[in-house]
Amino acid sequence: MTSVPANCLNTLCPWSGKPVQADSLTEYRGNVVGFCNTGCRDKFEQAVRQFEELLAAEEKASGA
Numbered sequence: 001m002t003s004v005p006a007n008c009l010n011t012l013c014p015w016s017g018k019p020v021q022a023d024s025l026t027e028y029r030g031n032v033v034g035f036c037n038t039g040c041r042d043k044f045e046q047a048v049r050q051f052e053e054l055l056a057a058e059e060k061a062s063g064a
């Protein structure tokens with residue numbers, strides 16, 4: 001049995017409410033966040049990446 005590291009922010013998957021699994025962790029703004037399976041994690045990573053790209057584009061547009 002694998003256990004989730006103590007520095008993981010959440011204990012339940014935000015998508016399903018199921019317990020976080022040690023093999024389904026990722027990093028968000030310097031913190032460890034967990035999910036109930038790798039599919040949920042990948043869904044989160046994909047969403048975050050999309051928002052970060054939008055933010056980067058916006059900053060580029062309003063910067064300079």
Ligand SMILES: [Zn+2]
Nearest residue numbers: 013016036040
């Ligand atoms: Zn899940």
